[in-house]
Amino acid sequence: MTDTLLQYLKTYFGYSSYRPGQQEVIQAAMQGTDSFVLMPTGGGKSLCYQLPALTLPHVTVVVSPLMSLMKDQVDALKANGISAEYINSSQSREEILHIYARLRQQELKLLYVAPERLLQPQFMDRLSELGVSLIAIDEAHCISQWGHDFRPDYMALSILKQRFPRVPLMALTATADAATRQDIVQQLGLQQHYEYVGSFDRPNIRYMVQEKFRPLEQLVAYLKQQDGLSGIVYCNSRRKVDELAAQLLERGYSAAAYHAGMDSIARGNVQDAFQRDDVQVIVATVAFGMGINKSNIRFVVHYELSRTIESYYQETGRAGRDGVNAEALMLFDPADIGRIFHWIDQEENEQRARVGRQRFQAMAAFAEAQTCRRLVLLNYFGEARQTACGNCDICLSPPKQFEGSELAQKALSCVYRVGQRFGMNHVIEVLRGSQSQKIQQYGHHQLSTWGIGQEYSHDFWLSILRQLVHFGFLQQDITQHAALKLLPAARPVLRGEQHLQLAVPRLHTSSSTKDKRKPQQYDRVLFSRLRQLRKHIAERDNIAPFMVFSDASLIDMCQRLPTSDGAMLDVSGVGQTKLKRYGDDFIAEIEHYLTDTPATGKLA
DSSP states (O other), X not given: OHHHHHHHHHHHHOOSSOOTTHHHHHHHHHTTOOEEEEOOTTSOTTHXXXXXXXXXXXEEEEEOSOHHHHHHHHHXXXXXXXXXXXXXXXXXXXXXXXXHHHHHTTOOSEEEEOHHHHTSHHHHHHHHHHOEEEEXXXXXXXXXXXXXXXXXXXXXXXXXXXXXXXXXXXXXXXXXXXXXXXXXXXXXXXXXXXXXXXXXXXXXXXXXXXXXXXXXXXXXXXXXXXXXXXXXXEOSSHHHXXXXXXXXXXXXXXXXXXXXXXXXXXXXXXXXXXXXXSOXXXXXXXXXXXXXXOXXXXXXXXXXOOSOHHHHHHHHTTSOTTSSOEEEEEEEOTHHHHHHHHHHTTOSXXXXXXXXXXXXHHHHHHXXXXXXXXXXXXXXXXXXXXXXXXXXXXXXSOOOEEEOHHHXXXXXXXXXXXXXXXXXXXXXHHHTTOOOHHHHHTTGGGSTTTTTTTTSOHXXXXXXXXXXXXXXXXXXXXXXXXXXXXXXXXXXXXXXXXXXXXXXXOOOSSOOSOOOSOOOOXXXXXXXXXXXXXXXXXXXXXXXXXXXXXXXXXXXXXXXXXXXXXXXXXXXXXXXXXXXXXXXXXXXXXXXXXXXXXXXXXXX
């Protein structure tokens, strides 16, 4: 059976070996053992149930929370030559009856369903009649009240062990701390289960945090560097999503909005356009992306601070699923910390509010960290590391310090002089000597602190004030429109009794530091031609381009330059099914390119 599984791995998925943890999980499923699987996004969770499904006697049922996710995964399986279907509310009665007929004839290897469909008594009776070999519960963190994406309909899945006592359950997720993992196992009633907890490290993702000054300009500057690659921009509100998507469209970017306030048809159209590379950038709330199967997302931007490390990690993990270099950028305004804590405190359930505060405190610490970002993430998830990654903004450009006592005195004095009744922008206008109507209305142009900081920019002073808040010299009173208030710790600084080291403000949207990741050597011109061919084939076959071949497969082709079937099969992600469907087209394109192009100077 082991040899058969390896053969199917190559034939249907195009891989010659397992990724870490996959073989052990698959063996547990084949032996009828329950399992809990925690693997990072892109770590190969789906293969853990898709591969054994090909050899098990009855259908493998996959519980999935989103209709779009079901469709993506089924389309990808069909592209690999695997018989799979999904059942959800978008289908007609005739379509569903046809799938039932295929189930009776044992033609299907995998069936994707939503939890509410699976839990219908009539549906469970039908499955019991037909036979089930394995039940896989994807995005299993949704079952836990401690998970960052708790869904009440998932809790009812606890009945599965009673209805299918001899069918192994496999619970899979990419993000769950120790409390959430324990809760998942308990809720599902997993018995003498096998547990695999993989590394949370995604070394191909570079984590970056930029202090937010002019967010739209910062985002546009970043997108210019992406050269048309696919990415997601996350915002915390529907209003901000619509506004930002419109602004990007005005600037000529291929962008679209996605949030739960849109109807299902509009959301489906946006996701399809993104999957097919017809839209470059999706601006979305967290409603977008759970389990998204698009492998060639090259960047994820958080336009605002996330609520939890878990959600941030899962959302950034949607970049670089194919293992190719990717980036995660967060624009961070320290003022958001107080606002989000205030929002969490509105939770009526005190226990959930307490957990929410703890989790958000960890997220705020990540954003404010002066140490390696990756170490903060990995140690949060209990994966002890002490060596810096060399691939985050802190590692690539360590913060620089300067003697900031005099600037701090000017800023703190100005807060005092305006009566501790105004926010950062007003204090900065006083420091910079503004002649605005508001300044003159309050007589603040007559203060001794008016104009004493005019040699520095608005953004410079904004960074200084934020640092003074962070150090506990000032606080922003969210009950009074974020007015700045002096704290007792400010007195020694004002009196000149305490010297202060501040960080040099980072006012530029791009870093001059060199990317220290190992460069991926391949022919960029050929890669572009293969991408164009992939897009043409995808449009012809009405599928997403990455379902033809991933970016990683195209890069491997550019490195290997295969011109025969045997050589093409050595390419990562090319199995017998895809070789038959697409091999001739890609071999011909490579041959044409090699004929037309000089043999030197192609690698970049």
